[in-house]
Amino acid sequence: MGELRSRRSVLAVPGSNPRFVDKARGLGTDAFFLDLEDAVAPSEKEAARGTVVRALTEGGWDGRVRSVRVNDTTTEWAYRDVIAVVEGAGADLDSIVLPKVTAARDVEWLDTLLTQIERAVGLPVGRIGIEAQIEDARGLVNVDSIAASSPRLESLVYGPADFMASITMKSLVVGEQPPGYDTGDAYHYVLMRILTAARANGVQAIDGPCLQIRDVDALRRSAGRTAALGYDGKWVLHPLQVEAANEAFSPSQEDYDHAELVLDAYAHATTVDRRGAVMLGEEMLDEASRKMALVVAGKGRAAGL
Numbered sequence: 066m067g068e069l070r071s072r073r074s075v076l077a078v079p080g081s082n083p084r085f086v087d088k089a090r091g092l093g094t095d096a097f098f099l100d101l102e103d104a105v106a107p108s109e110k111e112a113a114r115g116t117v118v119r120a121l122t123e124g125g126w127d128g129r130v131r132s133v134r135v136n137d138t139t140t141e142w143a144y145r146d147v148i149a150v151v152e153g154a155g156a157d158l159d160s161i162v163l164p165k166v167t168a169a170r171d172v173e174w175l176d177t178l179l180t181q182i183e184r185a186v187g188l189p190v191g192r193i194g195i196e197a198q199i200e201d202a203r204g205l206v207n208v209d210s211i212a213a214s215s216p217r218l219e220s221l222v223y224g225p226a227d228f229m230a231s232i233t234m235k236s237l238v239v240g241e242q243p244p245g246y247d248t249g250d251a252y253h254y255v256l257m258r259i260l261t262a263a264r265a266n267g268v269q270a271i272d273g274p275c276l277q278i279r280d281v282d283a284l285r286r287s288a289g290r291t292a293a294l295g296y297d298g299k300w301v302l303h304p305l306q307v308e309a310a311n312e313a314f315s316p317s318q319e320d321y322d323h324a325e326l327v328l329d330a331y332a333h334a335t336t337v338d339r340r341g342a343v344m345l346g347e348e349m350l351d352e353a354s355r356k357m358a359l360v361v362a363g364k365g366r367a368a369g370l
């Protein structure tokens with residue numbers, strides 16, 4: 066897990082809109098994806114491929130994870146999206162986001178096509194990763210095999226809007242509890258199911274977007290919940306959401322400092338004192354405490370704390 070690229074904030078950018086693409090270059094997200102799917106009208110799908118290829122090859126993304134979301138495997142656009150983007154800009158691309166993944170075969174199809182294109186154009190085979198969106202009931206039911214479907218898989222991404230529609234949830238606001246449901250978190254099972262499948266296969270778990278783009282508190286609440294569960298990051302749609310997402314998926318300075326202290330204390334206890342359990346102030350530390358501290362310290366180091 067430690068080797069994976071940082072994705073605390075993943076900016077969604079409509080691939081058909083060069084103005085949005087230019088603006089995205091100036092935003093401090095860890096990652097972004099240029100969208101060829103739901104943010105692009107059917108009449109613009111083909112032209113958007115060229116805009117996306119230009120945006121990637123022109124560069125200016127300094128160090129951010131660069132992705133493209135192609136159309137899903139049931140559409141007539143999917144294969145040409147992949148061919149156009151990887152042939153045109155494969156060297157400037159880190160991963161492909163595949164939406165509406167319903168079974169492992171969707172990811173296997175993309176893996177095979179990527180390998181064919183990489184061989185044809187002389188790119189290193191296997192460098193381009195895959196991110197699979199889980200956004201309907203079939204995707205969730207098959208999430209374990211999807212998570213294990215390819216060595217290219219880097220993340221599972223929860224797609225809340227499509228998911229809510231797919232299970233016919235009676236709600237119009239992504240991220241808020243559905244009206245009438247007052248016994249807990251209506252999304253807990255879905256979120257935990259995706260997270261568990263991701264962790265069992267060493268891939269990241271990313272939360273989808275909040276569509277009320279000016280309601281930063283709503284984003285903070287939603288990101289705070291998934292960050293607390295263990296998610297690695299969240300999609301953002303607007304500059305206002307970026308900082309809130311980066312903050313939510315980084316530990317506080319206090320927690321980070323404490324985690325480093327636990328690691329030092331436990332390392333000293335096991336190597337110098339040769340003890341497996343030790344007190345740090347009022348807190349008892351053992352090997353499991355070290356593992357928890359390692360998670361927080363890892364996130365803090367990645368965030369530059």
Ligand code: GLV
Nearest residue numbers: 224225226227273
């Ligand atoms: C994202 O793709 C979503 O459906 O929420």
Ligand code: MG
Nearest residue numbers: 164200224227
């Ligand atoms: Mg979707």
